[in-house]
Amino acid sequence: MRIIVKCFAGCKDAVGAGSVEVDLPAGTTVGEAFAELVDAYPALASYDRSVMLAVNREYADREAVLADGDELACIPPVSGGAERHPRR
Amino acid sequence: MYKITSEYIKPDALFNWSLKPHHGAVVTFAGTVRNHSDGQRTLRLEYEAYAEMAEAKMREVGEEIREKWGIEDVAMIHRVGTLEIGEISILISVATPHRKNAFEACSYAIDRVKQIVPVWKKEIRADGEREWVERNT
Numbered sequence: 001m002r003i004i005v006k007c008f009a010g011c012k013d014a015v016g017a018g019s020v021e022v023d024l025p026a027g028t029t030v031g032e033a034f035a036e037l038v039d040a041y042p043a044l045a046s047y048d049r050s051v052m053l054a055v056n057r058e059y060a061d062r063e064a065v066l067a068d069g070d071e072l073a074c075i076p077p078v079s080g081g082a083e084r085h086p087r088r
Numbered sequence: 089m090y091k092i093t094s095e096y097i098k099p100d101a102l103f104n105w106s107l108k109p110h111h112g113a114v115v116t117f118a119g120t121v122r123n124h125s126d127g128q129r130t131l132r133l134e135y136e137a138y139a140e141m142a143e144a145k146m147r148e149v150g151e152e153i154r155e156k157w158g159i160e161d162v163a164m165i166h167r168v169g170t171l172e173i174g175e176i177s178i179l180i181s182v183a184t185p186h187r188k189n190a191f192e193a194c195s196y197a198i199d200r201v202k203q204i205v206p207v208w209k210k211e212i213r214a215d216g217e218r219e220w221v222e223r224n225t
Contacts, residue, residue, distance in 0.1 A: 006138065008136060008138055008206065008208060009136055009208035009210070009220045009222070010208075010220045010222060012136075013220075050222070054138075054141060054206075057138075057140055057141035057144055058141075059204075073138055073141065073206075075138065075206050076208065076220070076222055077222045078202065078203075078204075078205065078206055078207060078208060
C-alpha cells in the first residue's frame with residue numbers, strides 16, 4: 001500500500017521535503033511506519049520520543065494500523081509545547 | 089470562524105464576527121511577536137501550519153468551549169509566514185452575554201490551542217541563528 005507522509009518544522013528539515021510517498025506492507029502500524037522513515041531519513045531519529053503522529057488529520061496511537069492512501073503526519077512539538085496526550 | 093491565514097491580522101478582525109445583539113462582552117486575545125527569547129534578540133518569526141488539521145483542531149477547541157460554558161460565538165485566526173515584531177500571530181475572540189465566562193473561555197482557548205493545534209514558529213535571531221521552537225514557551 002502507498003501512504004502520503006507530511007512533515008513539518010524540524011521534521012521537514014530532517015526529511016528534506018514537506019511531503020513524501022512511501023510504500024509499506026499492508027497492516028503496517030503508525031509506529032512501524034515512523035521507524036521506516038527513521039531508517040530512510042536518519043535525522044528524524046532525534047524526534048522519536050517527542051514527535052506526535054496523525055493519520056488523516058487526527059492524532060493517532062502508534063499501534064493504529066494504516067490503510068492505503070492514508071495521510072500520515074509527523075508533528076514535532078508545537079510552538080506552545082505539545083502534550084504527549086493531547087486529548088482531554 | 090476558524091482560519092489559518094497568510095494575511096496580516098488586524099486587532100479588530102474578529103470583533104464584528106463574534107458580536108451579536110444579545111452579547112454584553114467580547115473578550116479578545118492577541119498573541120504578538122516579541123523581540124526577545126531566552127535573553128536573545130529576535131528579529132522576526134516564521135510560522136508554519138498543518139493548515140487543514142490546524143483549522144479542524146481550532147474548531148475542536150471551539151466545540152470544547154461550547155460544551156464547557158455553552159458559548160456559541162468563538163472565532164480564531166492564526167497567521168502563517170513571516171511575521172515582524174509586534175504583529176499578531178493569533179487572534180481569538182469570545183463573545184457572551186456576561187463577561188466572566190468570556191474571560192475564562194478565552195484563556196482556556198489559547199491554552200488549548202497551544203496544546204493541540206499544529207503550528208510551529210521559527211525564530212530568526214539577531215545573532216544569525218534560525219531555530220524551530222520546540223519547547224514550552
